[in-house]
Amino acid sequence: MSSTAPALLEVQDLVMHFPVRGGVFNRVISRVHALNGVSLSVRKGETLGVVGESGCGKSTLGKCLIRLLSPTSGSIRYGDEELVGLSHGDLMAHRKRMQMIFQDPYSSLNPRMTVREALREVAAFHSVETPNGMGAYIENLISKVGLRPEAADKFPHEFSGGQRQRIGIARALACNPEFIVADEPVSALDVSIQAQVLNLLMDLKDEFGLTLVFVSHDLKVIEHFCDRVLVMYLGSVVEELDCENLHADAQHPYTKALLGANPINDPDDRRPLTVLQGDVPSPFELPTGCAFAGRCPVAEDRCHQDRPRLERKTCGHQVSCWAVD
């Protein structure tokens, strides 16, 4: 992907804190720091990977990008419009352009709607097709995601997980969007069908000319399918780099740890995802120094006192670590 393509999405300092309420008067007793100043840009037509352990804020980031969540602060520029602060009504014009593929195929489809109803609802709402052409439009969509035409009038429970995820993809495509956030689209699926669904997604990306943000906790998958990757840790981006030379370029200790756990030349290796010791710090109270310090093999004194900032190393490569220069 050419790095000269114009940016479709430009995110600055995105912060998302979830208030936690409790006590007798239902006051805010603390906050979950899910995103702590994330900046990124997505170029038109590229596939940007987002990787990180469970709970590091990947889904939260994805949901903020398509404004399913209202960020606490920061800016999301889509084209030349600012999305943060838009009301439900003002967002309507953007809904058609950006969609999401969800993680859990078992809860992401309404159990009481047939495939046809679910797709028609989307297409009709955004008037992407006239009522007359609707039947053909839906059948075309269903065949595009690799399902048989009979699938149209079935209910979600009649499908397997992989097929459900295909329906989820069809639903995201039904309003003909240009930007899609795929939130761990295959992590709930059987390993044997993960590749099929991923390949389908990439084929459709080319066919529909989509821009994709692809969330995963599996760096191997990201390396294979994405142009660039953001490595997240506890609500912050710790490294951003091109996927082409991931192993050679990776510099952040956390990225290296993730790579170490994913030996690319041995596909049968099913070791646990991380070989890291220790726990992620609590998202309620951010540590003063580097969030990774407690688990970092090369941590210095400075790491515990001062928080490193994301710094540009080369074109398209940013790292936030004191040990990298």
Place this chain on the structure above:
Amino acid sequence: MSEQQVSGIQKFMQGRGIRKLRRDRMAVVALWVIGGYLLIALSVAFGILSKEDVFDRVGPDNVVGFWGSQDGERRLDQAQFRIERIERAAKGSNPEAALANFRIGGVSAAPGTPDEVLARVASAWESFDAVAAHEELDDSPAVPPLFSELEQRVDRLFESPTGFEGFIQTMRMSLGTDRQGRSILFRALYSTKVAVQIGMVAALISVLIGTLLGAAAGYFGGWVDHLVVWLYSTFSSIPWIVLLMVLASMFRGGSMDGTLIPVYAAFCMSFWISPCRVVRGEVMKLKELEYVQAASAIGFGRTRILIKHVIPNTAHLMFINFSLLFIGAIKAEVILSFLGLGVKNEPSWGVMINQAKAEVLNGFFWQIGAATAFMVVLVLAFNVLSDALQDAFDPKHV
């Protein structure tokens, strides 16, 4: 109905829930039983039984049903009742007309001139006196032949209907008569309509109100939730029987006095709470599901999502609550009517049980038995159905 609606119903009938329900044998039996009751209720509503059928005297007091036996005292009373009725007609100012129009239930007077009838009456009295002369009606061996002689002579006074009318008469007397000589079976059947009517109306309205309020509270949260929770906490702290007493006295003397409206009002005011609670909890879970988020990502408004994506997925709760509240309403009706607060101007199972209080002391159990049996079978069927619905329609039991 539009084509879309028809296909919706078809889909529902072929859906997983219905298929599961069909496989559950107990549930199928329960459905047939409930269907039978509904049929009775509908037939009554469409006039197969009139108010005369349930309020008119059809025979002597407390006749037992067909497979029961009664003591000599009561047999003698009933013979006396029958003879006196005919005698009164034959001795009136216009005996021909009185005899021609004579009816007790479906039974008419045997043909003959008034004089012939009076002769037969006299012979019946003779036989009656022969029986009555005995002190010990039940133990003396001389009595049974005299009784059959008496009852033959009494039977000769009457003409029982034949054919369809005969069948109706058999049915009419099959469970005996109450303290005022009214048909117990017909009253119990008529009460079925009252019970189904109360169950339907109270359960339907309560489920609708409860679902709407519960769904709104669970989905919108905030002050809507606070308000609804406050409402049901308040209402659930008032026992419905107190509520009903208050309402009954409020409606007294007004145009609604004697109708079922106070009963409906009291039931709905207390019954909406349980569907409201469960639907609220379910909606709080549902709204976090990814298909609801997907619907927001598409751009649907909150109300549309609530109506199209959230509430339909609480349908199983609506079915189950309807079924449970139906039972609740029927049982509550019985209790209220027993206390004299419920159904008025109509028979109902509760009214019947209330009236049976005095009969039970005399050892007559047909009325209380009939009312209880009718109620128990229906309630049992609905209990079985509720469990089956729970199993079949809960989307979590795939």
